[in-house]
Amino acid sequence: MKEEPNIDYIVKLVGYDNELKARLIELLVTEFPEDVETYKKNINLVNYKLAAENVHKLNHKVALLGYEKEYAMAQEYEQQLKEDIVVNKERFEELLKNIQMQTDFKYAMSILVIRHYKLFVVHLMRDRALKWHVP
Numbered sequence: 001m002k003e004e005p006n007i008d009y010i011v012k013l014v015g016y017d018n019e020l021k022a023r024l025i026e027l028l029v030t031e032f033p034e035d036v037e038t039y040k041k042n043i044n045l046v047n048y049k050l051a052a053e054n055v056h057k058l059n060h061k062v063a064l065l066g067y068e069k070e071y072a073m074a075q076e077y078e079q080q081l082k083e084d085i086v087v088n089k090e091r092f093e094e095l096l097k098n099i100q101m102q103t104d105f106k107y108a109m110s111i112l113v114i115r116h117y118k119l120f121v122v123h124l125m126r127d128r129a130l131k132w133h134v135p
Helices: 008-014 018-044 048-064 068-082 089-100 105-132
Strands: none
Touching: 008 018, 008 048, 018 048, 018 089, 048 068, 048 089, 068 089
16 A cells, blocks of 8 residues: 555644644645755766755655655665665655655645644644643
8 A cells, every 4th residue: 555645643743732733744845845856956966975865854754744664765765875876766756756746745735734633623622621621
């Protein structure tokens, strides 16, 4: 089964801190496309050392987006680039395409946020209820 981006790991990581969730998602939305372009530029220039650094940065985003199986492949690809090997290039670039979901990445992330909006509201209500509760 093909993995799809999700924010489950972000939710697990930050718990009920909706502000931090929003910041992490905003970071993903703004940085991911830029990081992909920088990676592509360095790969096309055959600058594998810099491309490895780009892959390292992208790997953090791959993990945040819940790609557990592909994360291991991306780590391996990063190591290969450090050794001037590009064996997993096509698979890694397919992962990047999958994350971008063949549409606008910002739109895809918006869909994920909407999907989890109910969860955010429930957590927010719980947080406020806990603060207002007086024993």
